[in-house]
Amino acid sequence: MIFKQLFQPKWQHKDAQVRLQAIQKLADSSILEQVAAKDIDTDVRKHALEKLNTLASWDKAMRHDSDVKLQKLALEKVKLMLFNQGVDLSQNDKEQYLAKCNHMPLLEDYARRGDDHNLRVQVIKRLDKASLNYDLAIRDNNEEVALICAQSIADSKQLEKIAQKAKHSKVKSWASEKLAELKAAAEKPAKIRKDASLLLSKLLALKDKTDYLQVKSTGEALLQQWQLVSTELTCLPEEEQLTLTNKFAQISDKFQSSLAQLEVEYNKAQQAEAALAQQQQIQQQVQQAIQTIQDKVANAIANEGDAELDDIVKLISDAKSLLSQDHIGGRVTEQLFNQLNGIEQNAAHLPEFAEQVALATRAVTQLNQWTLPQEIGDFDQAQEQFDSWFDDWKKLRKSMLFDLPVELNESSQTLINEWKNGLKSFSSQQNSAIKQLKGQMRELDRLIKSGRYNVALGLFRKISEGIDGLTSKSYSKIEREHQRLNEEINELEGWKSYIGLPRKRELVAEMDALVAQPMQDVHERAKQIKLARHTWRLLGNTDSEENSQLNEAFDIVVEKAFAPCREKFAELEAQRAANLAARNQLVDDAKAAKQAFENNGDYAELAKALTRLQNAWNKAGSVERSEYAKVSQAFFDIIRPLRARINTFHNDNAQQKKSLIEQAQECAQSEDLNQASEKLKALQQQWKNIGFAGANTENKLWGQFRAINDTVFNKKQADYQAEKDKQQVAFESIKSELDTIAGELDGATLELCYSKLEQVKAVSVEQCSPGQAKRLHKQINQLIDSCQKRIADLKQNVEQQNLQNWLVSLEGYVNSGTVDEAALNQLPSLLVNAIELAQNSPATGDASEQRRDLAIRMEIIAGIEPPVQDANRKMEIQVQLLSEKLNDGETPSGIQLLHDWLSLGPVQAQDKALFERVTKALLAM
Template sequence: MPGFFRRLFAPRWQHPDTQVRYQAVAHLDPSRPEHRQALETLCLDDDPSIRLAAVDKLEEPGRLWQLVEQRQDNPELYQRLADLISGRAGNLELPQRLKFVEEFSDRKLLSAIALQGDNQQLRLSAVARLDQEVDLIQQACDNSIAVVRHAAASRVTSEAGLHQLAQKARRDRQVMRQARERLGRLRADAASLNAERERREALLVKLEAQARAPWEPLYAGRYRHMAREWNALEDMADAGQERRYQDACQRCRKVIADHEAREHAHVETNRRREQATKARESLLDTLEESIAGLPKGDRLTAQDIASLRSQKRLMANRWQTLSDLHVTDEVLRARYDAVLADYDLVLTAWERFDAEAPRIERALAERDRARLAACLETCQWPDELPLPPLLNRAQRELAGSDGPEGNGLDSRLARFGEDLIQLERLLDRGAFKGASRLHQSLRHRAESLPESALLPHQAALKRLGAQLAELRDWRGFVAAPKREQLCQAIDELAEDTSQPDTELDRRHRQLIRDWKALGDAAANRELSERFRAASDRLHERLAPWREQLNVDRAHNLEARIALCEQLEALLESPAENADPDALRRIRDHAREEWSRHSPVPRDQSEAIGRRFGRIRHTLQGLIDQRAREVADAKQKLIEETRALLERQMPPTVRADEAKALQQRWRELGRAPRGEEQSLWREFRELCDRIFAVRDAQRDDRSQRVRERLEEMQTLIDRLDAWQPTCHADRKVLGQAMDQAAALEPLPPGRRTEGMLRRWSGIVRARRERLTRLAVAEEVQRWQAFRSLLDAHLSADAKLAEQGIAETVIPADTLSLPEDMRDAHEQRNAARCRPPATDEIAEQLARLRVHLSLLAMGRTSQQDEPLRLAIQVERLNEGLGRELNRAEEVRAVLRNLLATGPVSPQQWEREVGELDVLLTRLTHLPPP
């Protein structure tokens, strides 16, 4: 029962029966809220007919849209919304409908409004809300309003969309043309972008090749030029190209940095060479001053000679070290040889004196003048050097005294006092050896002097003797533990087997130097034998290593000699066009080889060092000479480049010659370090000016090319928009073709190809239209002669019926051209002597078939032989000239006027098809 009462008392629009609900819709009033709510519920009913009846009673688009959002698969709601907003149903005002369009975003609804709207603004608003190209293409192709089609087409931007629009927009040729033009521009832009990418790729390949190339004078400039070209490109590089570009730039910068480092090293080498030269000069100055200062002294002592030897030894070692690193200047070499000669003179004289010193002392002690004179003769002491004290005494002894004996005793006592003062000085300085020898000499001389005369000096002699003994004891006290330490150290070194031979030899030599430095202080036989025994064991242990070292030194000496011989052979006959860079590499390689083959035997190291120094000096002179020649050659190239810049010639030819000059520049090598950069800057500036002129011309040419392309595009657009209306308009086409010929040649490219294809199609279409216009004008002129033809046909009929040959006279108002007048007279003459009926029928059929060929009409099977014959005649007549359809039509119509007499039956059979063909000839192609 509850279900029954619910069905009984429920509203009819909620009835389970579909028919009842459908009938209930008609009784619902949408102005009443409860009925409107029922209608909205029925809009979502499962039955389509109920939904359709319900939505037809609702006119509120906002509420309908809410219902659509509740149920998307409701076509009745979509259609009702579209009808209400498009104005096909309901009474909504236009502003209200425009507001609803601005609020909606459903593609399906907006497309329906754009297609069905009753107002152009409404459709444009709906199209503006569409954002899918598929919908825009549909509107551009199917919309009935041209403005809406154009608005939709203007928003299609993709290549696929434009291609689809150009194929489907048959309804609007302007939309199709604009789509084709935009598609062409898009493809041209894509081609331009592709070309830009190809240029970027080509530039990237060149930059990568530059990164792999070795350094040369144009390397940095070429890299900077390519970097500027890369930055000047308009399109953006992709990630791969950017990564390759950065890698190539990094390698190029590394090559440049390495070269700059080498240049810096070269500068540093020159600086060190200058420092070495200054060091050599300082060493020479010191030794020269020491040797020059010897004659200025009162006497020459062993200390002076020891100091001179130390300075010479220091200078020789330092000189050899510097010679191994840097070539010695010839002037410094000459000074070095001169100072060594002076040193050898002094040292030789001292060695002779040192060898004769014991005999001189004994001769002085024994007062043996003859032996003393012989010793002085053997010494051969140079006159420019001051005498040593012993020689001075000997010469005074030989000279004697011409006065009384007391004067000689006073002189000896004076010299004895001076030597005491000198002994005190030596003791104050701690010079034990010199003081010991001088003290022994004073003791011997004191024995030969009278005690009374020597009494003032006895106290001083004893005091100084005590100081000497104290110094001896102190040296022994200090040297004793040192000797113990040295003996212990050399014993440990002799027992140590873990150290390499090189380190063992170094420490052995150091211990020997320390032992000798102690002299005779605290010396005893036991320690001396112990030290000597340990040293002998080390010598025996190092004997094989020393032998191998001697062998290596011999090999190194041979290698250095061979290196010197090779370099001397090279310097004896150098190539006239020797590359200074190659010579520099030879010099650097020789220096490396020289350093690698070290050490050499000591007795020959100085000689071979001097030989190599002279060779290096000569080689450097050859390098400087060749570099000077290269600098002169590059200066000539600069002058040629400057003359080339001033010469009147095409910029491209000038740029090619500049490239040839750059190639010659690279082949020359490097000038001297100080001049290479300045020459290169001047040469590069001139080349940059040449290339700037060429680039400016290229830019002007590109601008002119772009201007020609734009002019050609404008001409194409103008001719495309122009449609001839009469045959006389062929002058406009001729002028346009002359303008196009004046713009040629156009630059090659896809854009040019597309423009030329479009131009050819437009010209072909306009020529076809002009030809059809000429034919139509001939047919229209023929219509003016139709009255004359009708008169001839009437005369022909009278001839056939009555046998009377009547002459037709044209009206006064009819102006007949010459050819038509001849045809008219021929027709009148034919009635006087009529040809056979079959011949006239064949002539009419021939004219009909000919006219059908011209009108592109069909011919029957029986007329096929005539068609073939006419085509052969047309080909024969057209040899050597272009066939003119208007002239052919005029000739056919002229022959039609001249053919006769024609019976009414014959004319009745042909006139219908002739009129159809003439009408077809007057049809013009669509614009």
């Protein structure tokens, strides 16, 4: 036993300090790994791990060590190794470790802070965590990593933020391009559907067109466009693709059929058009030939010979031959044939045509010798002479065998036009005078019928003066009507007194009746009196005593009838004077308003004052016309400049507000709604600070400005609601996940609890609102506590079960003094070490006493009352425990105490009863 104890390894010593010292000298990694994994003392395991300082050992401790602090230390050590701090780790080891590691927080930490960009990319892709990718795309210092993270994001909202906030311009550019692609992809089905439908509609519409060339070119272009669009139909549902393809096939067949029919019609039309062009060309050539023939005829006449007769006949024959090539025919062709036949017949009568030319020449010479009339008295004779000559001229022209020679034709036409224009001026003058006289005679007839004889007599005298300016031929056109009216006027002279006196008596009676009536309307009565005076004057006077009496009576009665009017007009005059004073006061008020504006510059107050003054001016009564002109000018000389200044002020304000509208439209086009809304709020404040722009303009501009604001803020509200809904979905999803984990904790194994704990720690709440994130963080912390408590309980249960198993094995050892190999392998190294120490130690007399003290110590720690006979020793040991607690700060563990109990040497018979107490105390701890 002594020799066995002597050669026992110190790393298996029962004293932890001894083991610690032994570890410092150990170089065997397998032993260090055993100690790091199985030693019951945390410090010993920690030092063994530090001695090993390998990624595998730290990783194992991080995942399986029972001490939470040592787990955290192991996690930090693993991080340091992965980040090449303190230990050089090969690239291959890093790759293999990161490929197998399931510790999500560690992987995420490496993804954020790792120094190997390729490994970081591998880890990022393995994690495939949206929030991590989003964060790194914006903040990561490495452009390549940031770009790869950005490329894994498909959410448009996140891409918008990346395009705005990313650290690298390349990432921003990619995000902007991706957003454009997503937008185009989202809009593509609708665009393709619209383009396809539009193409089909256009192709279908071509069947109703009749222009073959246009239909053909347009149709070919549409078919080519369809080939391009058809390759994009794959973005539509299969059923819709099939529908559009079938429609195209049907419409294409209809188009091809219609095009074939149009082609036939087009070819026919082209042939007809070619034939018509040929006909027009033939007709033009024949007309030129006829002109050539006419010229040759003129030359033959001028040379007084028939030397060119053969040429003329040949030209006629050639023209007929050419005209016979016209297979269409028609009126023009027939006329040309007739004209050629006529020329051919007349060609044999050139001497006769020469005589006709001579007659035409003498007629033109005769007209040229006559003189155009210079006075109205010569007009009738000149007109008659020209009309006779012109009739003879037309007959001569009609009988001509050929057209007149060009020079003679031009000179005759010029001379005829001169005579027509010269006679036209006199003719127009006479016609105008006749028209005026006819109108006057109609008016004279109306005056006679209405009894206005004096006016009729005056008008008749004017008509007589107008007739003096007419020629005899012109007068003959109105002679009968003039004579009839002359007879009626002569009759009027005899009936004047007979008709006038009775009418005057009636007027006096009417005025007497008017005097008896109460005056209702002063202006109406004044009008009646004025009309009566006018009628009286029209009736004229006769040389009779009764006429004088009626004139005197009429003057008296008219004065009586007008007396109330005079009084009323006096009242109105006074009222007009008062109105004038009121208007003058308005002029003074306008001056005061102008002065007030000059002092304070308040456009709003000025506008109110001008409106009030204008309304008061409009309501003010009438004044004398002469006075009104003065006061009106004074008033508006003040008002108009002020109103112009207001209009200028309103126009300036309108221009400023239009500028704000343009700025608002630019804001509305921005994709950053938050920035756009802030700018719009600033523009709204500027709008408030700008003055009024006029009633109509203000309302119109405000409507435009408000519509733009409403559009942006409604869109922002929609985006806010969409973001809120997205946050709610994320919140509910995370909460559901957490609730599920919480439900799975009951009955979960230790390994599952560790997995769930890592799962809970890996939960990200970035997509939730701050309030939701706060609630979730609270739930996450509670769930972490629950997981840790469950892990602690499970560990305790495992330790308790292990302890029971160990105690069962040790019970056999205590009773028999031996332990089989299988039981020994199940015991922890610390207890195996204790048994080896016991077997290698001699039996001592105080061993049992020491074991009793250790049993009492265990009972005190477990809260079990020792037997009565040990009461005094209990008090002493309690004092020792208290002192150790105060000095060392820690209480030995039950396993350590069991180790100490077993290592005191071979178990004696009296120790077996103590082991029962030890078992009970350990199970109660």
